[in-house]
Each structure stands twice: as C-alpha cells, then as structure tokens.
Amino acid sequence: MLQPGETIGILGGGQLGRMMALAAAKLGLKTHIYCPDANSPAFDVTPYKTVADYEDEAALEAFAQTVSVVTYEFENIPALAVEFLKARLPVLPNDNVLKVSQDRLTEKNFFHSIGIPTAGFEAVDSQEDLVKATENLGLPALLKTRRFGYDGKGQKFLRAPEDLHNAFAEIGNQPAILEAFVPFEREISVIAARNAQGQVISYDIAENVHENQILKTTTVPAAISETIAHQARQIGEKVASELDYVGVLAVELFLLPDSFDQRLVANEMAPRVHNSGHWTEAACLISQFEQHIRAVAGWPLGTSQRHSDVVMTNLIGNDINDRQIFLESGKTAYHSYGKGETRDGRKMGHINVLSPKSQV
Numbered sequence: 001m002l003q004p005g006e007t008i009g010i011l012g013g014g015q016l017g018r019m020m021a022l023a024a025a026k027l028g029l030k031t032h033i034y035c036p037d038a039n040s041p042a043f044d045v046t047p048y049k050t051v052a053d054y055e056d057e058a059a060l061e062a063f064a065q066t067v068s069v070v071t072y073e074f075e076n077i078p079a080l081a082v083e084f085l086k087a088r089l090p091v092l093p094n095d096n097v098l099k100v101s102q103d104r105l106t107e108k109n110f111f112h113s114i115g116i117p118t119a120g121f122e123a124v125d126s127q128e129d130l131v132k133a134t135e136n137l138g139l140p141a142l143l144k145t146r147r148f149g150y151d152g153k154g155q156k157f158l159r160a161p162e163d164l165h166n167a168f169a170e171i172g173n174q175p176a177i178l179e180a181f182v183p184f185e186r187e188i189s190v191i192a193a194r195n196a197q198g199q200v201i202s203y204d205i206a207e208n209v210h211e212n213q214i215l216k217t218t219t220v221p222a223a224i225s226e227t228i229a230h231q232a233r234q235i236g237e238k239v240a241s242e243l244d245y246v247g248v249l250a251v252e253l254f255l256l257p258d259s260f261d262q263r264l265v266a267n268e269m270a271p272r273v274h275n276s277g278h279w280t281e282a283a284c285l286i287s288q289f290e291q292h293i294r295a296v297a298g299w300p301l302g303t304s305q306r307h308s309d310v311v312m313t314n315l316i317g318n319d320i321n322d323r324q325i326f327l328e329s330g331k332t333a334y335h336s337y338g339k340g341e342t343r344d345g346r347k348m349g350h351i352n353v354l355s356p357k358s359q360v
Contacts, residue, residue, distance in 0.1 A: 001298035002068055004028035007048065008296060009067035011081065013040025015337040015347065016073035016273050019281075021046045023289035029297060032067050034059075041338045042073075054081040064088045071247060071296045075101045075271050076148050092196075092246040092296045097271045100243065104146045104177045104268065111266045114242045116235055118266050119254070120180035127168040133178040134164060140181040143167055145174045155213070182265060184254035188222050190236030191277040191288050193248045193304070195295040200240055202233040203284065203304045206276050208252075211316075214345060218276045218312040220283065221358065224255060231264055239269060248292040250274030275314065275347070282333040282352035283310040308354040320348035331355070 002008070008024055010017045013035030021031040022045055032048035033040065043049045048066060052059030055078055063085075064070075070091045075098055082095045100110045108121050122133040124143065134141060139161065145154035154174070156167050168176065187210070192202040207222035208215055222229070236251045252267040277288035286294075286302030294301055315322075320342060326334040336349040 002029060005030065006068045006297075007032050007066060008293065009034060009063060009070040009085075010042070010046075010073060011035070011054070011070065011077055012073035013037060013042040013049075014073055015041055015339075017042035018045055018337060019289045020071070020073060020273065020292060023287065024293045026290065027293060027297070027299075029293065032063065034063050039340060044338050054078045057084060060084050061088075069296055071292070073272055093249070093271050094244065094246070097243050097245060097249075101269055101271045102147055104144055105175075107268060108177065111239075114238060116238070116266050117262050117264070118179075119182045122178050124168065124176040124178050127164075127166075130164060130168050130176075130178060134158065134161075137178060137180040139163075142179045142181060143171060143176055144179065145171050145176050147175070182254050182256060185257050186222065186224065186255040187252065187267070188224065188232060188255055189218075189250050189252045189274070189276040190232045191248060191250050191274060191280065192233070192236035192240045193288070193291045193295055193301055194237075194240040194245045195301055196246050196298055197300075198241075199301050200237045201291075201301050201304045202236045203277065203280060203288070204306050205229045205232045206279065208276050212345065214314070214316060214347070215275050216314055216316070218279055220279050220306065220310050220312075228255065228263060235264065235266065243271075245271070247271070247295045248273050248277070248288050250276060252276075276312075278335075278350050279310045279312040279352055280304075280306075281335065282354055283308045306357065308357050310355070311353045313351050313353070314347055315349040315351065316347055317342060317344045326351050329353075 007030040009032045011034050013033045018041050024031045031046045033042045033046050034050045036053050038051045050063050070085050085091050105123050108118050111118050120137050124130045124133050140159045143156045187208045189206050194200045204220050205222045206218045206220045209217045250270045254265050256263050273288050273292050280287040283306050326332050333352040
C-alpha cells in the first residue's frame with residue numbers, strides 16, 4: 001500500500017493522465033508523467049515529468065527510479081516499455097491486459113472465452129479475406145484494424161458490395177477484423193474497478209451517443225431496465241475479475257431490441273479510465289479517476305454510489321469557445337483539458353449537467 005507522499009508513474013500525458021494526476025494529488029500522492037509530447041496537458045498538473053520516447057531505455061530507467069508503481073492512460077503502449085518497467089516495479093493493470101486489449105481479434109476471442117457474446121467477427125489479413133468474410137457475415141459490416149484504432153480511426157463501414165473495392169488498402173493493408181453489424185437499440189457502457197485484494201465495484205450504467213464516431217454525450221441513468229443494468233454490471237465486473245485486473249476499466253456494450261434472445265453484446269473494452277466515465281467527477285462522491293488511483297496504490301476502493309442524474313457532453317474542437325455559457329450556468333460543471341491548440345475532432349474538455357436523482 002502506497003503511503004502519502006509516494007509517487008505514481010503515469011505513461012501518457014493526455015487529458016486522462018491529467019485527471020488521474022489531479023485525483024492523486026487530492027489523496028496526497030504525487031505523480032510522474034512520462035510522455036514523448038513536450039506539450040502534454042498532464043504536465044501542467046504534476047511536479048515531475050519526463051519527455052522521452054517510450055522505447056528510450058535510459059529515460060525509462062531514470063523514470064523507474066523515481067516512482068513506486070506505474071500505470072497508464074492509454075492502452076497502445078509499446079511492449080518494450082512495459083517489459084522494461086515491469087522487471088523493475090509493478091505495472092498496473094498487468095501486461096496481459098494490454099495484450100488482450102491492444103488487438104481487437106484477441107479481445108473478441110477473450111470475450112467469448114469467458115462467455116460474453118459479441119457480434120459475429122472474422123480475421124481479415126488481405127482483400128481476399130475481406131471478400132470471404134463478407135460472404136460469411138453479410139453486409140453491412142465494419143472493417144477495423146486490429147491494433148491502434150480509436151475514435152473511428154482505422155475503420156471503414158461497408159454498406160454494399162461496391163464498398164469492398166480497395167477497402168483493405170484504405171485501412172493501410174494492416175491486419176484487421178470484420179465485425180457484423182448489429183441493429184442495436186442503444187450503446188451503453190459499464191465502468192468497473194478492481195483492486196489487488198479482489199474487491200470489485202461498478203458504477204451505474206451510462207448511455208452513450210456518438211457523433212462522427214467520437215463520443216458526444218453520456219447520460220446517466222441509461223434508459224434501460226434494472227435487469228439489463230444488472231447484466232451489464234456483471235459483464236464489467238466479470239471482465240475485471242477474469243483479467244486479475246487492478247484499476248478502472250470500461251466495457252462498451254450494444255443493447256439489442258427485444259426481439260433478440262441475447263440483449264447485450266460486447267463491443268470493446270478499454271483498460272483505463274474512460275471518456276464515458278467522466279460523469280462520475282460531478283455525480284459521485286468518488287470519481288473514476290480517484291477510484292483508479294486508489295486501486296493502483298493498493299488502497300480500498302471507494303463507493304460508486306451516484307447522488308445525481310447527469311449528462312456529460314464532450315467539448316470537441318470549437319465547442320470549448322462557448323466556455324462563458326457553461327461558466328454562467330448554475331447546474332453545469334465545466335472541465336477544460338488545458339490543450340493549447342484547438343482542432344476539429346479534438347477533445348478539448350467536457351461539461352457535466354446535473355439534475356436531481358430520479359426516483360425509481
């Protein structure tokens with residue numbers, strides 16, 4: 001168990017690393033951010049930083065000497081960095097979690113191995129594979145690179161046979177996966193946390209709406225039944241337990257219509273604090289960020305109880321310029337990520353709008 005004043009190393013200096021560092025400071029713990037980007041927004045809120053490549057062994061060695069444990073804000077960390085660091089101190093969540101989550105095919109196979117259903121899928125390693133996969137799964141379908149995709153990157157939606165032309169080349173001729181389209185009713189997510197002692201908790205289920213393949217809003221409570229909510233929480237908690245996970249994770253799910261025997265299918269997991277959990281900052285006593293820090297520090301987890309209904313809205317690109325409106329609202333909690341450059345599609349901050357908790 002870490003003691004106040006000890007330091008947690010965080011790989012990645014984006015907004016998630018920034019929010020984890022703020023949560024750690026609240027608990028009396030320090031953070032050391034390691035990131036190649038000298039303009040990382042997380043650097044503004046931590047006393048220690050390293051600007052170096054993730055495969056710079058000298059920099060990694062110096063970093064390891066200053067921290068008690070290492071965690072990360074994104075899952076696509078080069079394997080060399082993880083292997084190097086885990087030989088010297090704990091890296092949490094464990095590297096097996098990264099191996100599962102960094103490859104969409106491995107992730108889908110993992111879900112199936114523990115009894116969690118997904119949409120149909122097939123591996124695609126060539127244009128010929130793609131044609132065969134569409135024959136088996138049908139259209140529409142979604143072609144995704146197996147690695148390094150997020151916010152719609154490395155993906156192509158295939159609606160009709162003519163969309164297959166050069167589709168594999170358009171995603172870079174990279175190993176891929178074809179996923180059958182499912183006619184989902186809602187997209188929901190579960191944020192779960194687990195510590196090294198095996199304590200597992202999950203937050204109330206969130207309902208998510210995407211625009212241009214980027215999360216736009218998260219609403220809690222989701223418009224789902226108690227039965228579906230219970231099943232979703234069980235999925236998140238099962239994933240955490242099966243992976244011997246330490247920290248916070250998210251599992252994104254599709255809710256299918258009543259006519260389907262299986263109502264919930266897993267889309268993907270994120271082994272980290274997650275955009276669809278930002279609502280916990282304003283609507284819970286213990287946010288997902290504090291929960292993650294508690295877990296990797298070896299502390300007991302806090303409550304996941306929600307005290308308010310909430311809608312979280314991502315501020316994407318020029319949305320951040322409306323800050324005056326958000327600041328003047330008495331029911332809106334405004335959070336800027338401190339990024340210097342505003343770009344289309346870039347997450348610049350978020351707001352949480354609270355209302356009294358609905359009575360069920």
